[in-house]
Amino acid sequence: MSTESLCRICGHTVHEFFDFGRQPLSDAFTVPEADSREEFFFRLATGICENCTMVQLTEEVQRDSMFHEDYPYHSSGSTFMRAHFEDFAKRLLATELATDDPFVVEMGCNDGVMLSTLAAAGVRHLGVEPSGGVADVAAAKGIRVRKSFFEESTAREILEEEGPADVVYAANTLCHIPYMDSILRGVKTLLTPTGVFVFEDPYLGDILERTSFDQIYDEHFFFFTARSVQAMAALHGLELVDVERLTVHGGEVRYTLAPSGARTPSDAVAELLAEEARNQVAELATLEKFGERVNNIREDLVALLSRLREEGATVVGYGATAKSATVNNFCGIGPDLIPFVSDSTPAKQGRLTPGVHIPVRDPEAFSDPYPDYALLFAWNHADEIMAKEQEFSAAGGRWILYVPEVHIV
Ligand code: SAM
Ligand code: TMP
Numbered sequence: 001m002s003t004e005s006l007c008r009i010c011g012h013t014v015h016e017f018f019d020f021g022r023q024p025l026s027d028a029f030t031v032p033e034a035d036s037r038e039e040f041f042f043r044l045a046t047g048i049c050e051n052c053t054m055v056q057l058t059e060e061v062q063r064d065s066m067f068h069e070d071y072p073y074h075s076s077g078s079t080f081m082r083a084h085f086e087d088f089a090k091r092l093l094a095t096e097l098a099t100d101d102p103f104v105v106e107m108g109c110n111d112g113v114m115l116s117t118l119a120a121a122g123v124r125h126l127g128v129e130p131s132g133g134v135a136d137v138a139a140a141k142g143i144r145v146r147k148s149f150f151e152e153s154t155a156r157e158i159l160e161e162e163g164p165a166d167v168v169y170a171a172n173t174l175c176h177i178p179y180m181d182s183i184l185r186g187v188k189t190l191l192t193p194t195g196v197f198v199f200e201d202p203y204l205g206d207i208l209e210r211t212s213f214d215q216i217y218d219e220h221f222f223f224f225t226a227r228s229v230q231a232m233a234a235l236h237g238l239e240l241v242d243v244e245r246l247t248v249h250g251g252e253v254r255y256t257l258a259p260s261g262a263r264t265p266s267d268a269v270a271e272l273l274a275e276e277a278r279n280q281v282a283e284l285a286t287l288e289k290f291g292e293r294v295n296n297i298r299e300d301l302v303a304l305l306s307r308l309r310e311e312g313a314t315v316v317g318y319g320a321t322a323k324s325a326t327v328n329n330f331c332g333i334g335p336d337l338i339p340f341v342s343d344s345t346p347a348k349q350g351r352l353t354p355g356v357h358i359p360v361r362d363p364e365a366f367s368d369p370y371p372d373y374a375l376l377f378a379w380n381h382a383d384e385i386m387a388k389e390q391e392f393s394a395a396g397g398r399w400i401l402y403v404p405e406v407h408i409v
């Protein structure tokens with residue numbers, strides 16, 4: 001087993017700090033009659049680059065096996081996320097896009113959750129989305145979508161056909177893309193000299209603080225910090241000019257890059273860099289301690305679920321998230337401990353969760369009858385879900401959470 005690999009950003013040595021073992025594709029929900037021998041597994045392990053400090057997976061999964069016609073994640077499924085993207089789109093309209101005939105390109109626009117606001121405002125836009133099913137949903141909303149992966153060649157074609165972009169945007173997408181060289185060359189090619197590349201992704205600082213190890217799965221290849229993003233940008237003539245902490249998806253950062261020297265970096269950049277240095281975020285020892293906490297969570301969660309089963313209590317999963325693939329497969333939680341997971345996404349219902357094969361059922365099953373406990377895999381949507389499921393709590397139901405440690409509320 002190799003414990004060293006080469007950094008996908010700068011080519012230096014990556015030192016492995018945690019191995020989650022054999023894992024399936026986190027969004028590969030199978031049909032019950034599928035041949036389980038055909039299910040794809042890979043080794044999910046994380047490491048840190050000794051040079052640029054980028055934390056990353058040590059093994060890469062082929063992009064077409066993750067992002068395809070049936071990619072099941074629909075961004076508009078959460079009311080809260082819809083509001084989040086609408087707010088951001090309105091902010092863009094008032095700032096970066098408040099020019100004459102601006103043009104914005106979004107990579108990973110999914111079902112158009114962000115671009116729909118810009119399209120309604122009549123802004124020239126283009127979504128680049130390889131997953132055909134969600135791209136069709138965006139197109140049906142009147143959004144212009146190009147069904148392809150964003151990479152350097154795509155950027156060149158867009159530049160030729162539509163001219164340069166004032167804003168290139170990506171939410172929960174850049175961290176999915178190992179071929180960062182091609183992406184950043186493409187972004188640099190496409191941007192106007194005064195343009196910006198804005199992206200938001202889960203923040204390593206929050207993952208460490210909350211021990212949210214379930215942010216680590218096949219699709220999340222990189223785990224960014226201000227420091228590693230600054231180093232990555234510099235390799236491509238780009239500069240980190242702003243950062244903004246976000247509470248969505250369990251803690252993210254919105255990074256703004258601009259062509260080097262084009263803009264003065266905000267104080268927030270220096271402040272986040274200083275905080276990361278104080279918390280020793282980019283130290284191997286810090287990451288190894290995170291790994292110890294992850295092992296403790298596994299032990300505690302399995303012990304709790306086993307005890308509840310012995311006591312005859314019913315426990316159901318809530319939210320068949322991509323994140324839950326890591327939890328269930330790493331902890332060995334299957335239908336014997338969780339008979340089903342309730343999820344509001346039609347594309348996941350009637351299927352089995354990846355690897356451990358827990359049936360996914362629609363939300364009606366959750367209340368028919370309510371279980372004694374619900375294991376909240378979609379903990380990043382806790383406020384929205386708990387508000388919606390007040391009857392479950394009123395009926396005596398309790399929520400089980402596993403970050404930052406196993407607890408019942
Ligand atoms: N932006 C949405 C959001 O924040 O909810 C969607 C995020 S979803 C987790 C990631 C999306 O990135 C998927 O729709 C996937 O198809 C897309 N994607 C993956 N690789 C891409 C690439 N190279 N270019 C453009 N989109 C990509
Ligand atoms: P995410 O953590 O990647 O956003 O995925 C959230 C999953 O949880 C997605 O499959 C939809 C599901 N979900 C529900 O079942 N009910 C809800 O109220 C919300 C917000 C999400």
